[in-house]
Amino acid sequence: MSEGNFTLDGEDIPFQEGQTIMQAAMAAGKYIPHLCYHPEFKPHGSCKLCTVRVNGRATASCTQRAASGAVVESNTHAINDERRALLQMLFVEGNHFCPSCEKSGNCQLQATAYELGMMSPHYDHFFPNRPVDASHPEYLLDFNRCILCSLCIRASRDVDGKNVFALSGRGIKTRLIVNAKSGRLADTNFSEADKAAHVCPVGVILKKRKGFAQPIGGRTFDLNPISATPHPTIKEG
Amino acid sequence: MIENLETANNPEKLRRVAIDPISRVEGHGKVTILLDEQNKVHQVRLHIVEFRGFEKFIQGRPYWEVPVMVQRLCGICPVSHHLAASKAMDIIVGARHLTPTAEKLRRLMHYGQILQSHALHFFHLSSPDLLFGFDSDVSQRNIVGVAAKYPEVAKKGVLLRKFGQEIIRHTAGKRVHGTGSVPGGVNKSLTVAERDALLKDIYQIVAWSREAVAMVKDLHNQNPGLYNSFGTFRANMMSIVGNEGGLDLYHGKLRGRDENGKLLFDGVDYQGYSDLIAEAVKPWSYMKFPYLKSLGEKQGWYRVGPLARVQNCDFIPTPLAEIERREFVDYCGGTPMHAPLGYHWTRMIEMLFAAEMIKDLLHDDDLLGSDLMVTGPRELEGVGVIEAPRGTLIHHYRVDEDDLVTMCNLIVSTTHNNQAMNEAVRHVAKRYLNGRELTEGLLNHIEVAVRAYDPCLSCATHALGKMPLEVELLDAEGMLLDRMTRGSDESTSGCRIT
Structure with missing residues (x-):
């Protein structure tokens, strides 16, 4: 080679x-x-x-x-300026309330924003209306935080062989959906053993009843910035 | 109850004075006063003009998020909301009895909160009025003025608050808006190093807390005419009390007394608070008016907070605070004190109690334990009650089988005291403002009464000392007659329009 x-x-x-x-x-x-x-x-x-x-x-x-x-x-200054603008757009397109988000401290979007020195959202918030899907007994989907990275789609399709998730719509209306007639996670064969259950870089796919079990100071990005640990194994609870 | 001052008979013929917003009080509060041509007071109202909406937007969120989210109601006492919500969610997850480590860590967090909040309330926000006089030079009447003239007092106030915040940091992860308490327990215990760092300072904190009680006691003794009568009116009182009737700010049963100190109810499980309390709505305020159902809306309102708690309990289970409680009871001659300025005295007794509790807890090795969480049979509804710095705090939630919140009802301390604070400002207005030309100093008397109850009107966060004050005089047609403004630096300027 x-x-x-x-x-x-x-x-x-x-x-x-x-x-x-x-x-x-x-x-x-x-x-x-x-x-x-x-x-x-x-x-x-x-x-x-x-x-x-x-x-x-x-x-x-x-x-x-x-x-x-x-x-x-x-x-470089110019490239990082553009990255900050992209981050700001990601923040305002969804509903990212870090102060009460259980993924805070373990969230790659938040950690990247810290890394790049994003100090404010800058743009007007969209405040989209995205109800959560709590139908599954063990997992919660909070679509408010989805950044359309498609990692869950790739994991479910390529590793789990299940196709639980997909992107639907076009352009600004693109959104993450669940491949079930009802659109509910409970009506799929999604399980905790799936790779898709563990790849979300933000706070969309969450193990239920485990939020905030990790104390402040012990969370992934409390210990190291994302530049030092770009793909950490995030412990759930 | 001064009913005739709640609503004037012919308001259209009167001129209106507004204190908006009230300074050295966090949150958006406003007092309006209607006066006739002889400056006679006809109507006084304390309005809460802020709408927060937490009860609505918590709906549809997962229950484990609630203790962290709702604490954002307040920047002064977020721990109280954090813990009250956690206690409600304990019921939801079936954790009726926490592990000793979890229970004691939560108590430590709570008493750290009481200490820092009471220190802030007394030293930073209220002591300028008490040390310099209610109508003293406004440029001096603030914590910076206290630091200049009484540097030791200011320093101790700042350090007492800092210690309380350190307790919160070690138990919740951050000084403000931490995450330590979770449904069913806590997410961390203390390390030996953290415990030892706190132990190093606690004896000094207890000593300074004793000095604070002595200071406020001296103020009462030096001017009993003012301290016993300023804004005074008689009222029922309510709080939770702990086992055997002792003062307990973390957990207990509801107890109420009438204005003479006679028991109205006792040993009431707060899960059934809605059988005891109802809330009335008035068109001129966003804040509801709670009352005891058994006595009805007119007679059933009550006060909460330190003045109610210290007089509601049978004893304080720490020795130094108990000595102070007894001295307070003796001073009152065996009958309840109703003077709003008595809040400061009882507040400092509670601060001493909190310091002693912290000292005792820090000597308990359970704080270093590792058994942090319990769960049990899942339930769909839970109520959490705690005695927050300003008074009884009720959190009530329903959670569906998918773990999402479907209903939330919060009755915060300020709401319990709504009628009482309105009564206090009416008494002060009638006594000090009636027939006199208004000055900033006179108007500050109104604020002194509000601050005695609460420096945090809507559990909102605003920068300390940055509140501008604007008072406007309008004639019957709404024409601006006079305006007085105070800038964020507390400088005062006036401009006579006519």
Whole structure:
């Protein structure tokens, strides 16, 4: 397998043929902000938070294959400004109330916002009306916090072989749905053993009756910033 | 009850003075006064003009989120809401008896809250009035003025509050809006290092709390004419009391006394509070007026908080606070004290009680335990009651089988005291404002009465000391006659329009 090098913010990063810029950067211990990317799944390229400049052109680092000699810029003032704007749009499109959210401290959206120094939502809130689905005896779906990363869809389809989740609608009306006639999680074969039960980077798919069992100070991102632990194993309760 | 001052007969012929918002009181409160041409007072009302809506938007949320969400009602006493909601949710998850570690950690958190809130209430918000005089120079009448003239008093007030906040931080994870209490128990115990850090300071805290009681006692003794009569009216009182009738601010049964101290009810399980209390609505305030059903709306209103609690209990189960309670009872001559300024005295007795309770708890190794949670048979409805710094706090929820909240009813301390605070401002207005040209100092008398009860009118969070005050005089046609404003720096300016 052939190898090569590219530079990321001026540092040499080695890669193997077939690796994306994101994969090579992570293997080298370099953090590129992202939300829809997960090393165990095929890249989706939808959140655009991992956008970098390769030889001056903007591209998603989770889908762009590394090329020898490429000059990649990531941690620049201009790129981080754009990432903050994307984060702000994600916050205002949903209902993200960190103060009373049980995923607070374990949430990758919140941790990324801290990492990038997002100080306010900036844009007007949409305040969408998204009722929660509490029909399943063990799991709660709080759609208010969905960022449409599709990780649960990929996990359920590609790992669990179940297709419990899907995206429906187009454009700004895109939303996460449950593949059941009733639209309720209770009417699917979703279970705690599913990979999809454990990949949500925000607070949509939640184990019931476990919220706030972890004390402040012991939560994942209380201990390390997301740049140090981009894909931690989050303990539930 | 000064009924004739609640609603004037011919309000259209009177001019209106508004204290809006009330300063050194958190939340949006307003007092309106209607005067005739001779400045005679015809109507006085304390309005709560803020609408929060927590009871509605908690519906449809999972029950385990509630103790963390509802505490956002308040930035001064969030722990009280956190714990009252947790106690209600204990019933929902079938945890009727917590583990000793969980129960004691919650008590520690609560007494830390009582300590910090009582210190804030007395030293930061009320002591400027008491030390300098109600109508003293407004530029001095604040905590910064206290720090300049009585630096030791201010310093102790600040450090007492800080210690209470440290207790909260170690038990809830944060000084404000933590997550320590969860349905069925707590999510952490104390480490040895945390316990020892608190133990290091607690004896000084007890000593300073004793000094605080002595200070407020001295104020009463130096000017009994003022302290015993200012805004005074007779009222029923209600609180929870603990085992055998002792003062207990975390758990107990409901007890009520009439204005003479005679028991109205005792040993009432608060799960049935709705059989005891009803709430009346008046068109001029967002805040309801609770009353005892057995006595009816006119006679059944009552006061809650330190003045009610210290006189409602049979004893205080810590030695130093019990000595102070007895001295207070002796001072009152065996009959209940009804003076609003007595709230400060009893508040400081409670602060001493909280300090002693913290000291005792810190010597209990159960705080270091690891058995934190219990559950039992699931239930669909639960009530949690706690004695918050300002008084009895009731949280009532129904939760469906899918774990979502379907109903929420909150009766906060301020609401229990609504009629009492209205009575207090009416008495003060009648005694001090009647027939006199209004000044900022005179209007501050009204605020002193409100602050004696509550520095936190709607459980809202606002920056301390940043409240501007604007008073307007209007004639019968609504024409602006006079305006007086106080900026956020408490500087005063006036402009005579006509």
